[in-house]
Amino acid sequence: MKLRRTMLFMPGNNPGMIQNAPILGADSIILDLEDAVSLDEKDAARLLVKNALETLDFTGCEVVVRINSIKSDFGYDDLNVIARVKPDAILVPKATEEDIEEIDEILSTIEREEKFKLGSIKLIPLVETALGLENIRETILASKRNIAVLLGAEDLTADMGIKRTREGNEIFYARSKVASVCRAFKIDAIDTPFADVNDIEGLIEDTKRAKAIGMTGKAAINPRQIDYIHDVFSPTMEEIMYAKRVLHAKEEALREGKGVFSLDGKMVDAPVIQRAENIIMKAKLAGIIRE
Amino acid sequence: MENILGRVLPDYIEGYGEVKPFSGAFSNLGVKGKSQVFVKCVSPRDVKLLNSIREALEKCEIKDGMTVSFHHHLRNGDYVLNMVMDEIANMGIKDIKVAASSIFPVHAPLVEHIKNGVVTGIYANYMSGPVAEAVSKGLLKYPAIMHTHGGRARAIESGDLKIDIAFIAAPTCDEYGNINGVYGPSACGSLGYAIPDAMYAKRVVAITDNLVSYPACPIEISQEYVDFIVKVDSIGDPKGIVSGTTKITKDPVGLKIAKMAAQVIEASGLLKDGFSFQTGAGGISLAVAKYVRDLMKNKGIKGSFAAGGITGYIVDMFEEGLFEALFDVQCFDLKAVESYRRNVAHQGMSASLYGNPHNKGAVVNRLDVMILGATEIDLDFNVNVTTGSDGIIMGGSGGHSDTAAGSKLAIVVTKLLKGRLPIVVDKVTTVTTPGETIDVVVTERGIAVNPKRQDLIEKLKNTNLPIMTIEELKSIAEKMVGVPEKIEFDDKIVAVVEYRDGTVIDVVKKVKE
Amino acid sequence: MKIVNPAKAGSLESNDIFIMVFPNEKGIEIELESIVIKQFGKKIRKVIEDTLKELEVENVKVIAKDRGALDYTIKARVETAIRRAM
Numbered sequence: 030m031k032l033r034r035t036m037l038f039m040p041g042n043n044p045g046m047i048q049n050a051p052i053l054g055a056d057s058i059i060l061d062l063e064d065a066v067s068l069d070e071k072d073a074a075r076l077l078v079k080n081a082l083e084t085l086d087f088t089g090c091e092v093v094v095r096i097n098s099i100k101s102d103f104g105y106d107d108l109n110v111i112a113r114v115k116p117d118a119i120l121v122p123k124a125t126e127e128d129i130e131e132i133d134e135i136l137s138t139i140e141r142e143e144k145f146k147l148g149s150i151k152l153i154p155l156v157e158t159a160l161g162l163e164n165i166r167e168t169i170l171a172s173k174r175n176i177a178v179l180l181g182a183e184d185l186t187a188d189m190g191i192k193r194t195r196e197g198n199e200i201f202y203a204r205s206k207v208a209s210v211c212r213a214f215k216i217d218a219i220d221t222p223f224a225d226v227n228d229i230e231g232l233i234e235d236t237k238r239a240k241a242i243g244m245t246g247k248a249a250i251n252p253r254q255i256d257y258i259h260d261v262f263s264p265t266m267e268e269i270m271y272a273k274r275v276l277h278a279k280e281e282a283l284r285e286g287k288g289v290f291s292l293d294g295k296m297v298d299a300p301v302i303q304r305a306e307n308i309i310m311k312a313k314l315a316g317i318i319r320e
Numbered sequence: 321m322e323n324i325l326g327r328v329l330p331d332y333i334e335g336y337g338e339v340k341p342f343s344g345a346f347s348n349l350g351v352k353g354k355s356q357v358f359v360k361c362v363s364p365r366d367v368k369l370l371n372s373i374r375e376a377l378e379k380c381e382i383k384d385g386m387t388v389s390f391h392h393h394l395r396n397g398d399y400v401l402n403m404v405m406d407e408i409a410n411m412g413i414k415d416i417k418v419a420a421s422s423i424f425p426v427h428a429p430l431v432e433h434i435k436n437g438v439v440t441g442i443y444a445n446y447m448s449g450p451v452a453e454a455v456s457k458g459l460l461k462y463p464a465i466m467h468t469h470g471g472r473a474r475a476i477e478s479g480d481l482k483i484d485i486a487f488i489a490a491p492t493c494d495e496y497g498n499i500n501g502v503y504g505p506s507a508c509g510s511l512g513y514a515i516p517d518a519m520y521a522k523r524v525v526a527i528t529d530n531l532v533s534y535p536a537c538p539i540e541i542s543q544e545y546v547d548f549i550v551k552v553d554s555i556g557d558p559k560g561i562v563s564g565t566t567k568i569t570k571d572p573v574g575l576k577i578a579k580m581a582a583q584v585i586e587a588s589g590l591l592k593d594g595f596s597f598q599t600g601a602g603g604i605s606l607a608v609a610k611y612v613r614d615l616m617k618n619k620g621i622k623g624s625f626a627a628g629g630i631t632g633y634i635v636d637m638f639e640e641g642l643f644e645a646l647f648d649v650q651c652f653d654l655k656a657v658e659s660y661r662r663n664v665a666h667q668g669m670s671a672s673l674y675g676n677p678h679n680k681g682a683v684v685n686r687l688d689v690m691i692l693g694a695t696e697i698d699l700d701f702n703v704n705v706t707t708g709s710d711g712i713i714m715g716g717s718g719g720h721s722d723t724a725a726g727s728k729l730a731i732v733v734t735k736l737l738k739g740r741l742p743i744v745v746d747k748v749t750t751v752t753t754p755g756e757t758i759d760v761v762v763t764e765r766g767i768a769v770n771p772k773r774q775d776l777i778e779k780l781k782n783t784n785l786p787i788m789t790i791e792e793l794k795s796i797a798e799k800m801v802g803v804p805e806k807i808e809f810d811d812k813i814v815a816v817v818e819y820r821d822g823t824v825i826d827v828v829k830k831v832k833e
Numbered sequence: 834m835k836i837v838n839p840a841k842a843g844s845l846e847s848n849d850i851f852i853m854v855f856p857n858e859k860g861i862e863i864e865l866e867s868i869v870i871k872q873f874g875k876k877i878r879k880v881i882e883d884t885l886k887e888l889e890v891e892n893v894k895v896i897a898k899d900r901g902a903l904d905y906t907i908k909a910r911v912e913t914a915i916r917r918a919m
Contacts, residue, residue, distance in 0.1 A: 043849075044906040045849070048848065049572070049764070052573065052765055053576065072916065073842050073909070076909040077909040077910075079909070080905040080906070081909075084903075085800070085905065252575075253570075253572065316784040709872060738901075739868060739869065740848075740868075740873055741869060741901070800903060802873065802876050804872035804873060805871065805872055805873070805874075807871055
């Protein structure tokens with residue numbers, strides 16, 4: 030299990046930001062070759078990210094590269110150069126079922142050529158059109174490499190011709206759909222970034238709304254957002270204490286040979302235990318509690 | 321010979337004298353004498369207010385070879401040093417030693433005086449800009465002598481540094497020499513660094529642009545110390561003196577370091593009621609205050625005092641009740657000046673009270689936690705803030721060594737790399753502060769604790785902080801940037817770095833062309 | 834690879850390096866300016882040379898203005914400039 034509470038976007042043509050990316054505390058970083066790079070610097074960013082992945086130590090941080098759409102002039106070159114230096118995952122913009130299938134095949138070829146383990150480079154489709162949203166199930170089924178879906182609300186609302194607001198009621202359906210489908214296939218549902226980096230209160234509210242619906246993490250566009258998002262997605266001390274009591278009660282019941290047991294007068298069944306184990310594991314991964 | 325840190329020193333340095341080698345941060349204490357001062361008595365009818373700097377210099381009988389002193393509260397907005405030195409040069413005086421507590425880029429005209437032989441010696445606790453570069457190039461006849469803030473006070477009190485004429489930049493002054501820094505167009509707040517000069521110089525001249533009727537209350541430096549007063553149009557440029565507000569850095573790497581430093585403080589057990597704290601005004605150091613503030617608020621901790629150069633940020637913490645008092649040797653912004661004027665518990669302190677190791681106890685001795693910067697730190701935790709890694713002088717101790725020695729927990733906060741330069745190195749280019757007084761170094765990629773602080777290592781083991789050895793930190797840095805080539809130096813000594821007790825901790829040599 | 838046109842890559846931002854390449858008759862010529870020239874001048878020069886060698890460039894004039902770039906950046910910027918110059 031790997032925590033993917035935050036995925037931090039970093040512009041792919043900025044060496045200063047790339048080399049500091051792994052220490053900013055995000056669970057994942059996304060080195061961006063798409064929107065953050067102007068058309069005449071696409072070649073430069075591609076080579077910079079390639080060399081960074083070859084040389085720098087990104088230990089402890091998942092490295093994802095957002096390539097340009099394979100329908101653009103740059104996507105195939107991006108894929109061919111970046112896959113050979115083995116990022117943890119590729120983020121695929123405006124992903125369709127066909128895109129994912131095609132990229133999956135290209136990756137398999139590269140993995141064979143480079144003698145990487147087959148299927149080791151993962152994929153994250155970016156859902157940012159109405160069509161993408163409605164076809165999300167097929168897109169996920171198109172490759173076993175998919176580990177998460179990232180919802181891109183700016184492009185999605187633009188595609189639908191609706192207004193993007195601070196409260197985000199307009200993306201309630203999209204979030205619900207992404208969260209539900211991702212859960213069905215046991216992959217992560219990553220929420221759209223919150224655009225106003227100075228509005229911390231807004232960020233926290235927005236993150237809480239996403240979590241309440243079932244999103245499992247959130248993209249960030251500024252390092253300052255990371256801690257606040259982590260706070261929302263990390264188990265609270267109260268949850269941890271309760272989980273510990275559940276697991277303790279379970280052990281005691283086992284020792285006493287009891288199959289069924291209760292805590293605070295409530296029956297503890299398998300889902301409750303499962304949830305408690307999950308919380309403890311997350312808390313450990315988040316560094317909130319120690320082994 | 322070598323001092324205890326293995327730095328090679330000559331026994332005698334021309335223009336400095338006999339070298340007393342540094343032998344440990346606390347090895348040179350005991351009973352110390354204070355210098356006698358010969359005062360020219362002022363009789364009831366004498367007039368102290370003069371018409372010009374020229375007249376003051378004449379009345380003070382300026383002559384070749386004298387030592388004149390200045391203080392740096394007007395920082396990079398200071399006009400006084402240049403005005404006085406230009407007049408001295410105009411009079412055809414030579415071989416002057418300038419004892420300025422700090423020298424800034426605004427003092428560039430001093431370079432001409434150095435070239436012309438008007439100035440042959442410099443004493444400073446900190447210098448940056450063209451003068452520092454000129455000294456590094458060996459243009460000054462004798463080596464510059466670099467003190468700490470507390471060490472300068474010590475040198476003046478002991479008579480090691482004898483000042484013939486002290487010039488006090490006085491934001492407000494009356495015709496009889498009572499001075500304060502809280503009013504006037506060049507208000508700068510506390511005048512802490514000028515106090516030893518006023519008390520121990522043979523002659524004291526106040527230069528003011530705000531002459532008020534007698535007495536100029538509140539009085540920070542009193543008439544009993546002042547020989548003459550000169551009124552000028554302006555003593556400084558307010559823009560260079562104090563910034564409007566001091567702001568916390570937005571750099572995410574700096575913030576990460578600051579946050580970890582605050583976590584180290586929390587884990588150390590020192591963050592409790594009665595807590596005392598000092599930090600610098602810039603960059604990462606000030607950001608530590610932000611996280612300490614949050615921690616103190618969350619835990620309901622009421623601190624004792626914050627000290628040092630005071631910023632508006634620290635004033636906010638004080639006014640929120642997080643500290644009972646402030647000790648202020650220098651105000652960094654207008655908010656600090658305003659608070660110093662208004663709040664009784666915002667207490668001024670002299671340089672000696674701040675950090676002199678040879679008095680009956682300086683404020684630094686009462687500090688729990690000190691946050692420090694570094695240009696370089698080595699495997700023995702020695703810190704350089706005097707020279708850049710290119711060997712050129714770009715700073716100096718200021719209060720660095722004093723606070724490191726006094727505080728219970730001295731934390732260096734720095735990026736592991738500055739551009740391509742690794743900050744953790746085998747041997748620092750110049751030792752400013754000895755490693756025995758540095759407890760922890762916090763960087764964005766890891767935290768190293770001085771092995772002599774096993775107690776602290778134990779405490780930090782129970783946290784999620786990335787604790788490692790300083791050797792590991794160095795190897796992380798070198799893996800990223802490689803090993804820098806060694807800078808080559810000439811034999812010529814361009815500066816002598818004195819530890820706060822007056823022993824020589826290092827010398828700066830001229831960089832090979 | 835043969836350099837046909839002048840080309841440039843990189844920037845003068847901190848941690849970056851600005852590389853200009855020009856066609857050259859007589860081998861490899863490198864003009865380097867760096868904020869860390871004393872500490873890393875030789876190393877930077879070597880990274881540029883090695884990258885040119887890898888790309889099999891034999892005749893080129895390189896003007897490099899370094900703002901504290903790490904090797905990976907130097908390599909990427911040189912390669913970008915060379916590819917743009919072909």
